[in-house]
Each structure stands twice: as C-alpha cells, then as structure tokens.
Amino acid sequence: MLEEFKKFALKGNVLDLAVGVIMGGAFGKIVSSLVSDIMMPILGLLLGGKDFSKLSYTHGKATIAYGMFIQSIVDFLIISVSIFIFIKLINKLTSWKKTKEEEIEEKEIQVLTKQEELLVEIRDLLKAQKQNASQPE
Numbered sequence: 057m058l059e060e061f062k063k064f065a066l067k068g069n070v071l072d073l074a075v076g077v078i079m080g081g082a083f084g085k086i087v088s089s090l091v092s093d094i095m096m097p098i099l100g101l102l103l104g105g106k107d108f109s110k111l112s113y114t115h116g117k118a119t120i121a122y123g124m125f126i127q128s129i130v131d132f133l134i135i136s137v138s139i140f141i142f143i144k145l146i147n148k149l150t151s152w153k154k155t156k157e158e159e160i161e162e163k164e165i166q167v168l169t170k171q172e173e174l175l176v177e178i179r180d181l182l183k184a185q186k187q188n189a190s191q192p193e
Contacts, residue, residue: 087138091131099130 064070092109100106111123168176 083138084135087135088131091134092127095130095134096127 096108100108108123108126111121111126113120113122
C-alpha cells in the first residue's frame with residue numbers, strides 16, 4: 057500500500073496539482089490584498105468616503121455584513137479576469153511555439169533529395185496519364 061501511495065504521490069499530475077494549489081493560494085492572497093488595501097479604499101473615496109468592509113445591517117442581535125460580501129465579489133472578479141488573461145497569454149505563447157515548430161518541420165519536409173524529386177515527377181506524370189485516360193474524347 058505504501059508503494060502504491062508513493063507511485064500516486066510522485067506522479068507528474070499530482071505534483072503539478074500541488075504546485076498549482078500552492079501558487080493559487082499565494083496568488084489569492086496577493087489579489088485579496090490588492091482589492092482590500094488598494095482598490096476598495098479608492099472605490100470608497102469615489103463613492104463619498106465609504107468603507108465597504110464596514111458596511112453592515114443589524115437587526116436585533118443579527119448582523120449582515122454585506123460590505124464584506126461586496127469585497128468578496130470584487131476579489132472574485134479580479135481573480136477571474138487575472139486568470140483569464142494569464143491563460144490567454146499562455147495559450148498565445150504555446151500556439152506561437154507550435155507555429156514555429158510547424159514552420160521548421162515544413163522547411164525540413166520541403167528539402168527533397170534527387171531521388172525524391174524524381175519520384176514526385178513520376179507520381180505527377182502517372183496522375184496526369186490517369187486523368188487523361190478517364191476523360192472521354
């Protein structure tokens with residue numbers, strides 16, 4: 057059982073996932089700080105000096121902290137946009153790399169030896185003869 061766990065835990069996908077979770081947690085903290093320490097105070101100033109984190113509604117002993125909810129929504133939106141931009145950038149870089157690799161492969165394919173050139177000519181002649189033979193006169 058220990059061997060199976062080692063195989064599972066040391067697979068590339070599991071390690072990639074672990075790194076992704078750790079990086080995501082750190083990224084989330086950075087975005088939360090950006091929202092709570094920079095963006096929300098600026099938004100509060102623009103809306104007349106309001107502090108969204110302290111917005112709440114109290115009824116009896118119950119308190120609804122809707123300001124924190126607003127801040128969480130802004131956090132989510134910024135994280136979503138950031139991840140979207142990051143993924144688009146990665147996809148663009150990946151497709152650029154694939155395009156370059158395909159161009160290199162095409163250049164390699166286009167270089168034909170003398171024997172290959174003769175075979176291509178023979179193939180083209182046979183195709184032309186076959187087309188001429190199938191056409192009625």
